[in-house]
Amino acid sequence: MTLLKVENLSVDFPTPDGLVAAVHETSFEINPGETLAIVGESGSGKTVTNLALMGLIPLRTANVTGSAIFETHDGPVDLLAMNRNDLRKYRGKDMAMIFQDPMSSLHPFYTIGDQIIEAHQVHNKVDLKISEARTIELLEMVGIQGAATRLRSFPHQFSGGMRQRVMIAMALVNNPSLLIADEPTTALDVTVQAQIMKLLSDLQKELKMAMILITHDMGVVAGAADRVNVMYAGRIVESANVKDLYANPLMPYTQGLLASVPRMDRPHADRLSAIPGQPPSMIALPSGCSFNPRCSRKSEVGASKCESQMPNLTTRGHEHFARCFIGEGV
Amino acid sequence: MFAYISRRLAVSLLILLTVSFAVYVIFAFLPFDPAALTCGKNCNDPGIIEANRHRLGYDLPFFTQYFLFLKGLFFGRSFGEGAALINCPAPSLGYSFQQHACVTNLIGEALPVTFSLAIGAIVMWLALGIGLGILAARFRGRIVDQLSTIFVLIGTSLPTFLTGLLLMVFVVIRWHLIPFPSGNYTPFLENPFEWAQILFLPWLTLAFAYAALYTRFVRSSVIDTSNEDYIRTARAKGLSESVILGKHTLRAALAPIATMAGLDFAGLLGGAILTESVFNLPGLGRLAISAVVKYDLPIIVATTLLAAFIVVVMNLIVDILYAYIDPRVRVA
Amino acid sequence: MSSPIIEVKDLHKFFPLASQGIFSRVKGDNKAVNGVSFSINPGETLGLVGESGCGKSTVGRTLLKLYEPTSGSITFEGEDITKYSNSKMKPLRTKMQMIFQDPYSSLNPRHTIGAIIAASYEIQNITPDGGVKKAVQELMERVGLNPEHYNRYPHEFSGGQRQRIGIARALAMKPKFIVCDEPVSALDVSIQAQVINLLADLRDDFGLSYLFIAHDLSVVQHISDRVAVMYLGKIVELAPVGEIYKAPHHPYTKALLSAVPIPDPVLEEKREQIVLSGDLPNPANPPKGCVFNTRCWKAKEACFTTEPTLHQVGSSQVACHFPE
Numbered sequence: 001m002t003l004l005k006v007e008n009l010s011v012d013f014p015t016p017d018g019l020v021a022a023v024h025e026t027s028f029e030i031n032p033g034e035t036l037a038i039v040g041e042s043g044s045g046k047t048v049t050n051l052a053l054m055g056l057i058p059l060r061t062a063n064v065t066g067s068a069i070f071e072t073h074d075g076p077v078d079l080l081a082m083n084r085n086d087l088r089k090y091r092g093k094d095m096a097m098i099f100q101d102p103m104s105s106l107h108p109f110y111t112i113g114d115q116i117i118e119a120h121q122v123h124n125k126v127d128l129k130i131s132e133a134r135t136i137e138l139l140e141m142v143g144i145q146g147a148a149t150r151l152r153s154f155p156h157q158f159s160g161g162m163r164q165r166v167m168i169a170m171a172l173v174n175n176p177s178l179l180i181a182d183e184p185t186t187a188l189d190v191t192v193q194a195q196i197m198k199l200l201s202d203l204q205k206e207l208k209m210a211m212i213l214i215t216h217d218m219g220v221v222a223g224a225a226d227r228v229n230v231m232y233a234g235r236i237v238e239s240a241n242v243k244d245l246y247a248n249p250l251m252p253y254t255q256g257l258l259a260s261v262p263r264m265d266r267p268h269a270d271r272l273s274a275i276p277g278q279p280p281s282m283i284a285l286p287s288g289c290s291f292n293p294r295c296s297r298k299s300e301v302g303a304s305k306c307e308s309q310m311p312n313l314t315t316r317g318h319e320h321f322a323r324c325f326i327g328e329g330v
Numbered sequence: 331m332f333a334y335i336s337r338r339l340a341v342s343l344l345i346l347l348t349v350s351f352a353v354y355v356i357f358a359f360l361p362f363d364p365a366a367l368t369c370g371k372n373c374n375d376p377g378i379i380e381a382n383r384h385r386l387g388y389d390l391p392f393f394t395q396y397f398l399f400l401k402g403l404f405f406g407r408s409f410g411e412g413a414a415l416i417n418c419p420a421p422s423l424g425y426s427f428q429q430h431a432c433v434t435n436l437i438g439e440a441l442p443v444t445f446s447l448a449i450g451a452i453v454m455w456l457a458l459g460i461g462l463g464i465l466a467a468r469f470r471g472r473i474v475d476q477l478s479t480i481f482v483l484i485g486t487s488l489p490t491f492l493t494g495l496l497l498m499v500f501v502v503i504r505w506h507l508i509p510f511p512s513g514n515y516t517p518f519l520e521n522p523f524e525w526a527q528i529l530f531l532p533w534l535t536l537a538f539a540y541a542a543l544y545t546r547f548v549r550s551s552v553i554d555t556s557n558e559d560y561i562r563t564a565r566a567k568g569l570s571e572s573v574i575l576g577k578h579t580l581r582a583a584l585a586p587i588a589t590m591a592g593l594d595f596a597g598l599l600g601g602a603i604l605t606e607s608v609f610n611l612p613g614l615g616r617l618a619i620s621a622v623v624k625y626d627l628p629i630i631v632a633t634t635l636l637a638a639f640i641v642v643v644m645n646l647i648v649d650i651l652y653a654y655i656d657p658r659v660r661v662a
Numbered sequence: 663m664s665s666p667i668i669e670v671k672d673l674h675k676f677f678p679l680a681s682q683g684i685f686s687r688v689k690g691d692n693k694a695v696n697g698v699s700f701s702i703n704p705g706e707t708l709g710l711v712g713e714s715g716c717g718k719s720t721v722g723r724t725l726l727k728l729y730e731p732t733s734g735s736i737t738f739e740g741e742d743i744t745k746y747s748n749s750k751m752k753p754l755r756t757k758m759q760m761i762f763q764d765p766y767s768s769l770n771p772r773h774t775i776g777a778i779i780a781a782s783y784e785i786q787n788i789t790p791d792g793g794v795k796k797a798v799q800e801l802m803e804r805v806g807l808n809p810e811h812y813n814r815y816p817h818e819f820s821g822g823q824r825q826r827i828g829i830a831r832a833l834a835m836k837p838k839f840i841v842c843d844e845p846v847s848a849l850d851v852s853i854q855a856q857v858i859n860l861l862a863d864l865r866d867d868f869g870l871s872y873l874f875i876a877h878d879l880s881v882v883q884h885i886s887d888r889v890a891v892m893y894l895g896k897i898v899e900l901a902p903v904g905e906i907y908k909a910p911h912h913p914y915t916k917a918l919l920s921a922v923p924i925p926d927p928v929l930e931e932k933r934e935q936i937v938l939s940g941d942l943p944n945p946a947n948p949p950k951g952c953v954f955n956t957r958c959w960k961a962k963e964a965c966f967t968t969e970p971t972l973h974q975v976g977s978s979q980v981a982c983h984f985p986e
Contacts, residue, residue: 041850056565085570092568104559108658109581119567154657159941170567189713189877191938194921198937216851219880219923223930242927260855261925262880264907271862272884274855278820 001071003177003210004030004053009066009080011045011052020282022048024234025066030210030227032071032177037213037225037242039257041279045234046214050180053079054097055087070094071177093123096171100183102163106155112139113151116170123174138169142199161192168199175207182214197224218261222246227319230254233280233290236313240320250322252297289324301325335650342646349638354396357631364388364627382427385409386628399424423635424628426621433632436617441636443515444613447536447605448598450529454537455544456591460584462541463548468575470553478545485542494535494608502531515611532609536602540594548587555583585655589648596644600637665740666701667839667871668725668758673698673734675717675724679946692946694720696895697734699972702839707865707872709886709903711879711918715942716892718875722841725873726758727751738839756786759837763844765828769816775802775827776812782834798834805830806860822853826860833864841873846881858884879922883907891915894945894953901978911975911985914954952983960984 011023023045030036038046051057052064068079072094079087099105107115113135120131132151139147142165155163164184171179181200185193201224204211213224221228221242228245230238230253238251249255256275277294280286286293288307298306305325313323357364365383383389386409387398398407402422409416409425418425418432426433466478488496501507508530516524555561556579564578603615614633621629653659676691694717702708712718723729725736727743735744738754746754762768769778779798783790790797799809805826816824825845832840842861846854862885865872876882882889883903890900891914899912910916920936938957943949949956952965964983972979 041852054566056562088568088570090568091566097566099559099563101559105563107560107564107578107582109585109656111657118569122568156658161941167563170563190879191713191917191921192941194923194935194937195939197923198935217923218851218925219930222925222927223923225927246925246927257852258925260852262855262858262878262884263925264880264883264919264922265924265926265929271859272855274859275852276856278822278853279850 001032002029002069003032003034004068004070006049006053006068007066009049009052009068010064011048011057012063013061014063015283017283021234021285022062022282023052026231026236028229028236028239030178030212032210033204033208035204035211035213035224035226037215037221037228038231039215039218039221039228040231041216043233043279043282044231046231047182049231050097050182050212050214054091054095054180055079055082055084056097059084089123092119092176093174094176095178095180096174096176097180097182098164098167098171098184101187102160102167103155103187105167106163108155111152111154112158112166116166116173119170120173134173135169138173139166141172141203142166142169143195144169160188161195164188164192164196165199168196168203172203172207172209176209178210178212179204180212180214183216184213185220186215186217193220200224218258230257233282233285235290235323236321237291237323238321239313241318244317244320248320250316250320250327251291251324252295252326253291254322256294256296297326334653338646338649342642345642346639349642350400350635351396353631353634353638354399357627358392358395362625362627386425386427423632426626426628428624428626429629433628436629437614437632437636440612440614440617441599442517443611444599444602444606444615446515446518446525446529447532447602447611447613448595450526450533451536451540451598451602452591452595454533455540456587458537458541459544460548460587462545464552464575464580466545466549467552467556475549478549482542482546485538485545488539490535490539490604491608493538494531494605497531497535498608501534529611532602532605532611535608536598536605544587544590547590548583551583551586552579555579558582581655585652588651588655592644592648592651593641596641599640599644600633664704666737667704667706667739668873669701669737670721670725671699671735671737673721673724673736674732675720675729676732690946693895693948694945695724696945696948698892698895698897699734700890700897700900702871702873704838704871705865705869706888707874707886709882709889710873710875710892711877711882711889712892713877713918713942715894715945717895717945718877718892719843721892722760722843722873722875726755726760726841728760756835757838758841759832759835759839760841760843761825761828761832761845763847765824766816766821769824769827771816774813774815775807775819778816778827779830779834782831786835798830801830801834805833805864806856820853821849822857825849825857829857829860829864833868837870839871839873841875843875844877845874847876847878854881861885879907879919891918894943894948896953896981897972898954898981899978900972901980905977909976909978909986911978911980912954912982913958913960913986916986917957952981954982 006029007027009023009026010021013020013022026049028036038049040046048057053068057064064080066080069076070079070090072090077090106112113132116135116138117128117131120134124131135151136147139150144150144162144165158166184200185196188196197220200211203209215221225242228240228242229236230251232253238245238249238254245254246258249258259273260275262272275294280290280293288309289295289311292298292306295306311323311325311328313321314328316322316327365379365386365388387395390398401407402418402420402424404420406420407418407422416425418434421434423433423437426436429436462478462481466475469475515528518525561574561578564574600614602613603619606613606615607619617629618633621633673695674697675695676693678691698721700708710718710721720729724731727746731744735742737743738758743751743754776795776798779801780794783794783797799812802809802812807823807826807830816827819827845861846857849857858881861872864870872885874882874885886903888900888902889906890897891912892898893914899906899910899915906915907919910919917936917938924930924933940957943956951967952958952961952970955961955965958965962984970981970983972981975985
């Protein structure tokens with residue numbers, strides 16, 4: 001059974017300079033309990049994809065098309081076809097989201113207890129006492145000591161790592177089957193990042209919850225993901241099982257990305273291998289493959305082909321897909 | 331919280347003392363002889379002047395004068411002696427020779443008028459400004475928003491005296507929407523209906539200008555707040571738009587309005603000079619203006635001090651209120 | 663062995679905690695840098711790593727006398743500059759430059775980048791051979807910017823390009839020593855590598871010395887000759903780059919290294935991670951004895967009573983009673 005099946009998701013933002021295709025015809029699936037990582041650099045469309053699924057992109061500012069069939073407590077629904085008011089029933093209940101900056105993602109004027117209790121109350125017609133007990137249970141589960149008293153603290157009285165724990169508790173209060181984590185550790189120190197990633201993976205196993213992990217950190221992906229989608233300029237350029245992807249990256253962008261990460265587990269080289277050039281402007285994408293101006297391997301198939309045609313995402317072995325003319329049809 | 335309030339209280343007292351001293355210094359070293367002013371503009375009799383100087387204590391050294399002034403505030407003060415003894419009980423702000431009255435009494439008569447004017451106006455402009463501001467933010471770029479922009483433009487560019495006159499001419503005289511405010515100011519306790527009827531136009535006049543400012547401020551504050559990450563979090567929880575706006579956005583967006591409203595209210599209490607003049611209301615503003623025209627120094631000193639006092643006290647109230655609204659301030 | 667270009671001894675920088683109003687007591691100091699000593703040789707790069715709040719950026723700024731040191735000494739090219747006034751520092755400022763994390767906020771948005779870089783020459787009051795414009799364009803080319811973009815404004819550039827502008831501006835001063843404060847933290851991964859490579863090339867070409875401040879250990883590894891690890895205002899370990907990653911001696915270094923995820927799912931699966939519990943203690947009130955004792959799994963009695971000092975263990979210097 002598939003938990004979420006996204007097909008041909010596109011998000012276009014009309015701007016004075018023209019239409020920006022932030023996400024272009026993206027399709028992917030996620031199974032119950034699975035972790036899907038979406039990696040890419042800023043502007044690659046990884047965050048927009050997920051905001052669209054959560055219905056968090058203001059309708060006035062964007063055109064969202066495609067379908068996203070999601071298995072909810074009411075049976076399967078299409079997240080993208082539903083009106084925003086109906087979507088509220090599932091948002092925060094069947095799917096929840098945590099964000100990059102735990103500092104600004106909590107309301108500064110309300111206690112963390114009030115904020116979590118509120119999240120429980122929206123979806124459960126129960127007594128406040130029950131919601132409070134559930135909140136304490138969750139806070140203990142995410143490792144906040146003295147939860148019963150910490151409940152009455154305000155966000156500014158917590159450190160960054162603790163605030164992210166609060167966000168996680170809030171997201172999990174209704175036992176969602178899907179958690180979307182948007183760069184959950186980017187704003188945190190590395191030792192705190194290790195704490196949070198461990199917590200997420202433990203909770204995920206315990207609650208049998210699927211997770212979409214959005215990140216730019218190839219290291220975090222390696223430790224946490226089952227499958228990986230690599231995005232570049234609004235498109236998925238490679239999708240594979242995590243071990244396949246790291247052992248055998250097919251798209252030159254993925255290869256470059258993996259090679260450019262400084263690694264401590266290898267004897268240190270004098271130079272890092274870098275991808276030349278800059279990420280493209282989303283308003284004026286290059287013709288052909290979006291990556292072609294930075295690609296060092298286009299001569300292998302003839303540069304003119306890469307510069308004029310957009311390759312399709314095609315299958316390259318067991319559940320391994322790549323968008324590249326190199327190795328296509330082999 | 332208690333430590334915070336007591337510390338703020340102590341600071342406020344210190345500020346008040348400094349302000350009173352500064353005001354006293356300024357007026358003491360003005361190139362006027364306060365004693366000469368006591369007997370009117372064209373009075374040249376040195377005998378009367380010297381007698382008044384002695385009566386009012388202007389012959390004493392500066393610091394003694396200031397000390398007597400402060401003492402009068404707490405214990406009352408007598409001027410002159412024998413048959414001509416005038417006693418102004420505490421809090422005494424001095425004695426106006428031109429009006430033959432203790433300044434405290436004069437202020438006691440004028441303050442309720444100004445307070446009535448200010449309180450009604452602030453209720454009106456808060457209701458109008460916040461309401462319109464929220465609507466404009468919610469329906470950004472639509473017709474409500476555009477109408478509010480026009481309102482803001484007119485409200486901020488029309489001077490109060492013109493608004494007052496226009497309202498008088500059209501609302502009362504031309505269109506007969508409300509009856510002509512007949513007679514003088516009536517205290518609320520005497521006849522609340524008449525009180526409101528007489529003050530209605532002045533309220534509207536004042537509220538018009540402020541409401542425009544507040545509309546603009548509330549609109550941008552609501553828009554800024556609704557772009558905050560924690561509003562996105564609230565939406566991700568599955569809250570309805572009305573709860574998000576009412577509970578999450580407005581609490582944060584309107585917090586700065588409390589500060590603004592408190593200070594504007596304090597400013598008005600010091601005397602809404604133009605509005606009081608246009609509508610002939612015997613408030614503090616008019617008291618101060620007539621004192622300035624007549625060089626009635628004790629009243630000028632007293633009204634200036636009172637205005638400063640109100641601003642300091644309102645600042646204190648606003649700070650405490652803000653600490654209540656925003657928990658981040660509390661721990662400090 | 664040549665004499666170091668910069669040397670600090672027992673450097674302290676305390677910030678008085680903001681007092682509230684005039685009636686409150688002073689609540690003590692934030693001991694941001696609490697006794698730090700190191701030296702950097704010509705052409706050498708010292709990496710300085712640690713988590714936020716450990717005082718690494720304060721070290722960088724105090725070295726350049728952007729902050730007045732509370733105590734200790736700073737020696738630049740044999741000159742004790744600890745007590746130097748601003749005017750006395752002025753001629754030295756060109757030799758000691760800084761590159762920031764967020765280049766955009768340090769570039770005047772109303773000036774063209776040509777003007778921004780050229781300002782460095784004006785400050786030194788020199789006219790380079792062939793004119794300012796030619797020199798600026800050569801420099802732009804050297805740091806990988808298109809010299810034709812001389813007349814463009816900062817907002818027209820991407821993050822990586824802006825960092826190059828910041829580097830060009832620093833280079834125009836002909837510095838000998840550059841403090842790089844998190845120079846690649848705000849950049850995308852594929853751009854990070856470009857900028858690190860550029861910084862390494864420039865160092866080799868111009869014989870520069872760097873103090874390279876970062877929170878990312880893997881980035882530091884690629885550019886540093888030696889690495890210092892800071893925790894709560896103190897250096898807990900200082901070692902040659904080959905040594906510190908292979909055989910960390912301080913428990914904190916070990917934990918920090920183990921927390922960095924390795925981009926290899928197979929290795930990640932097998933790897934044992936040390937997950938530190940708790941948060942950083944308050945730097946205004948550091949723990950007695952060893953500063954790391956609240957989070958250390960090896961702490962024994964001595965760690966709570968006596969403060970360990972940096973001592974030699976193999977080729978590393980470690981401040982720990984029970985080094986690995």
